[in-house]
Each structure stands twice: as structure tokens, then as C-alpha cells.
Amino acid sequence: MTSAASTVFVVTAERSRAVRLAGTLAQADVLFIQDAETLLREAHVRVPDVVLLYSDTPGVPLSQVLPMLRQRQELSNTWWLAVGTHGLGELLAAGADALISDASPIEALSLQVQTMLRRVVQARSAHDRVGQLQRRMDTWEHEERVRDQLVHMLVHDLKNPIAAVMGLLEIVQDDTRVPEDARDLVRIARDETQHLLHLAANMLDVRKIQAGKMNLRRELMFSPMFAEVIEQARGDIGSGLRDRNVRVEVQQDMSPADADPEIVRRIMANLISNALKHTTNGGAIGIFVSLLEDAVQVVVQDNGEGIPEDDIPNLFAAFEQSRLTLHGRFDTGMGLAFCKMAVEEHGGTIGVESQRGAGATFRFTLPLSRDTDDDDDSADLLV
Template sequence: MVPSLPVIFVVSADPAVAAALRAQLPEADVVHLRGGDELLREAHAQLPQVVLLYEKTLGPPLAEVLGILRQRAELAATRWLAVGSVGLGELLLAGADALLGSATPPAALAAQVRTLLRRAQQHLQLGERLGALQGRMDNWEHEERVRDQLVHMLVHDLKNPIAAVMGLLQLVEDDPSLSGESRELLRLCRDESQHLLHLTVNMLDVRKIQAGKMNLRRELMFSPMFEELITLACGDVGSGLRERRVEVEVERDLSPVSADPELLRRVIANLVSNALKHTMGGGLVRLEVGAEPAGIRVSVKDDGEGIPPEDIPNLFAAFEQSRLTLHGRFDTGMGLAFCKMAVEGHGGQIWLDSVRGEGAEFHFTLPYAQNADEDDDFAELLS
């Protein structure tokens, strides 16, 4: 297909000026128009890249016509050149891009028109690129909405059956007539069901945080609350933790932090679950909560095999996990991704220290409460 020539309108009562420009610009389709009426009509039929507006024309004033055409979105790339010696101020005010005198030689006029043609073509190319990018953005947003809806439906459809299975397993496990072997198998089933529930909830919460839909329900938290929180989080991990040595140390009289207790409970549970995954029976899992200059630090340490250095940079990304694990349990990697997003949502930081053969230490910080209202609440609690 032969590409069409760029279109140039020459609006003038004198057809000779259009003929002279046509001779200088064989690479363009130069169209002569006698005045404003023809310009309005032809601008609807074809879109010009450059329009030359001469001072002597027929019909309505060109300044009025230009004001009308400048409002049309499809003519946004068109460049308007006023040519003459008097009465062109109104054209400039109406939106003309450039002004040339009527005595300009044809070669110089053609050079100016070529410059405006390049600008018009660049504008069209940028518009096409912007349209393509906008189309890709629209497709991406549509895919994100579909993905969010799918994850939301999947998680909600899974949560209730899993919770029901866990409840039934607990009832059967409490049956005194069960043999020890059967009770152990039921315990393993319940632990795996609990793990599956954590996976589904983490998937939903990561999507919520990414979409900015996770609202923090902050409370002032003191040392006793962290002790209680750790106890609850360890209970969420499952009975496999009973096979580990668990140590907890919470510093006394910590200054309060403003945090969402339920979210922190799940952060700690995910970190303890990760430590469980990397240690063998009889291994050590140690939790510490202590003061830092700008806030408190929560640490979860284990004495497992550690995490390879090459795995550490991407460890907090969704669908990433260390390749070195001591158990075959599948994990999506959403747990650590959730931890990172939840901690950073509180204004804190999370990181990992690990040495192969010496275990891993996950740390995260929470800034001290600074809000004036929270300080007032703190004062009331102490009074």
C-alpha cells in the first residue's frame, strides 16, 4: 500500500500562491482553498497537517474560523501558519503557530512548512504511541480486575470449607477411643489444613495491600500486648511447633507503638512458620521484642540451615521462596510478601540476616507512636 502524502491547505484568494508552494513541495498534497467557508468544509473531509492562512481570503474572518477549528480534537496535530503583513494579530491570538511576512521567498516559505510538517508528524506519532500505551494500560487494568476478582472468589470459596474441615478434625481428635496413631494422623491433617488456610488468606491480603484496600486498625501496643500476641501467633502456626524449642523474650516497659494487632499477629505467625520450615525437630525458634532508638524491633530467629545468599534478595517477593528447606511443604511465598507489605504499611522495615549452617534471623521494626491523640490516650492509661 502506497503511503498517502501529507496534506497542506493554502487558504488564499489568490490561487497562484498555492501553485508556487506546490512546485516547492512535491512530497506533499497542496490543496488551495479560497476562504473560511471552504476551510471549514474541507477540514471535515480530510485532516491537514499544515494550514497556511493568508491575509486576503473570501468568506468569514479566518481568526473566527481558526478559533472553531482549534477546538476539534482530531486537528490537535495540525500546525497553523499565518502569512501576510497586516491584520494577522488576531490569527496569532486565535492560535496560529507561526507568522511569516507576505514577501517571504517561496523556498523559505517551503522550508518553514517542512518544519511544521515534521512537528505535525511527530505529534501524530506521539499520539499513536500514547494511544497504544493507553490501550495496554486499559488491558492491564482489566486483567488486574479479573485477577483480583478471581483471587477474592477463590479465597472466600476456600476459607469456609477449610475452617469446617479443621473444626471436624478437632472434634474427631477429641474422641477418647482413638488410638495414638490415629490421633497423630488427625493432628497432621489439622496442621496441613491450618497451613492451607494461611496460604489462602495470605493471597487475599497481599492483593488487598497491593490495591491499597487494607485499612490498618491501629491500637496502642505495650509490652504485655506483645507477649499475648506472640502466644496467639505461635498457636496459629500449628502443633508442629511443639517439636521445637521456643524461647520468647519481651523487654519490659516498652514505649507504645501504634499498630494493628491482628495484622502483626499474622506477621509473627508467618515468620514463625517460616522458621519452622527451616528447622528440624528439637531445633530452636527464638522470638525477641526490644527497644530501638526510633521504635521497637521484633526478631524471629532459628538455628536451622540458613538461607543461601542468592535467595535473599527476592525472598520477600510474591511467589518466591528459598530453595533450601528441610521439609517438602509447598509454599507460595506469599507469607513473606505479606509480612513486608504489612510492616511497611506501619512505617517500619523488615530484613533478614542469615549465615549458612547457623540459621536465619528475621527482624522488623515499628516506629513509636507519635500522634498527639495517641499520646493523650497513653497519658490517660498511665494516670
């Protein structure tokens, strides 16, 4: 069944051929086109769905104009049917989609045209769907660019004033003239300011990783560097760790990991901060670094409240966090989302084990340096 909007051109010197075909295509407009020149002119006025090219049409050979017509964008969905007894090879070589003998019954010719019309409808429908999807994609890409620009602007506009506030709070905190109770308030204000800075940085980094713009500066991380990075991460968190029992163990003489120390520091800071958030004063936090067969494993565990089982599957998603927390501090969940993305960007894995009321254990791995493995293999061969 064809559409009322379908248009069929019949290019032939015999008008009767177009009239006979029109009698079998009730839902299509069949137009008689007497020669190649008329075809070129009419195709500019009205886009046909199917064009019948009779090989015996006098004048300029249709095989010469067909390649020009097939190059036109508006005719990309048009089907071209060569009809005749002689000269069909030239039309087929020029770009005809199919051919049929002019001795065929009109019913056979009509059936062929109807099949082509259905394919035109299907092609245009698919083209429309592709166009809709492309417009949605363009809209989504525009929204992503706007979000990236907004996040970038917010973070960079916030970092400098936040850093300035932190510096001033440190000065006040170290001033001996400030009463002890007021100094405690200043310390809390500084810790919260540090937390705000982490939120802003995590937001920017998550967007960078999602956009594929996080360029890792990999180095060989030996045991001493892991100890140094952990110490720096503890300093990034603030004074809250003074009220926790923190235990750090780094296996000595490990094969080096291939990682970005600054990003590893950020991962550690987020995981330690998360442990701090879910423990009370006097709680225990353990940080352990050890060598596995093909990676370095880092473990951060605490004896806090634990994570409900239902929350674990979504724990590393942005804007998700455990419903249970010992503190009222707002958290976007960006910290753990950043950890997952950053670890996987390194080629490692991250996971969590937890039991309600028995704390949580986060583990992530970093791949070993391939250069070191190659050197070891070379040494073995030399021996």
C-alpha cells in the same frame, strides 16, 4: 523530508500562491482553498496537516473561524501558519501557531511549511505511542481486576470449608476413642489444613496491599499486647511447635508501637511458621521484642538449616522461597512477601541475616506512637 500523505491547505483568493508552493513540496498534496466557508467545508472532508491562512483573504475573516477549527479534536495536530502583511495580529490572537510575511521568498515559505510538516509527523507518532501505551495500560488494569476478583473468590470460597474441616479434625483429635497413632495422623492433617488456610489468607492480603486496599486499624501496642499477640500467633501455627524449644522475651514497660495488632499477629505467625519449617524436632526458636530509639524491634530466630546467600535477595518476593528446606511442604512464598509488605505499610523495615547451617534471624520494626512522643514533649515543656 515530508510524507506522501501530508496535506497542505492554502487559504487565499489567489490560486497562484498555492500553485507556487506546490512546486516546492513534491511529497505533499497542496489544496487551494478560496475562502473561510470553503475551509470549514473542506476541513470536514479531509484533515490537513498544515493550513496557510492569508490575511488578505476576502469574505468572512479567517480570525473568526480559526477558533472554531482549533476546538475540533481531529484537527488537534494541525499547524496553522498566518501569512500576510496586515492583520497577522488578529490571526495570531485567534490561534495561529506562527506567522510569516507574504513578501518572503517562496523558498522561505516552503521551508517553514516543511518544518511544520515534520512536527506534525512527530506529534502523530508520539500520539500513536501514547495510544498504544494506554491500550496496554487498559489491558493490564483489566487483567489486574480479573486476578483480584479470582483471588478474592477463591479465598472466600475456600475459607469456610477449610475452617469446617479444621473444626472436624479437632473433634476427632480430642476423641479418646481414636487410637494414638491415628490421632497423630489427624494432628498432621489439621496442621496441613491450617497451613492451607494461611496460604489462602496470605494470597488475598498480598493482593490487597498491592492494590492499596489494606486499611490498617492502628492501636497503641504496649508490652502486654505484644506478649498476647505472640501467644495468639503460636496458636495459629498448630501443634508443630510442641516439638520445638520456643523462647519468648518481651521487654517490659516499652513505649507503645503504633500498629494493627491483627496484622502484627499475622506477621508473627508467618515468621514463626517459617522458623518451624526450617528446623527439626528439638530445634530452637527465639522470639524477642525490644525497644529501639524510635521503634519497637521484633526478632524471630532459629538454629535450623539457614538460608543460602544466593536466595536472600529474593526471599521476600512472592512465589520465591529458599531452595533448601527440611520439609517437603509446598510454599508459595506469599508468607514472607506478606510480611514485607505489611511491615512497610506500617512504616517499618524488615530484613534477614542467615548463615548456611547456623539458622536464620528475621528482624522487623514498628514505629512508635507519635501521640506518645507528643505527650512526652508536652510534659517536658510543663516541667
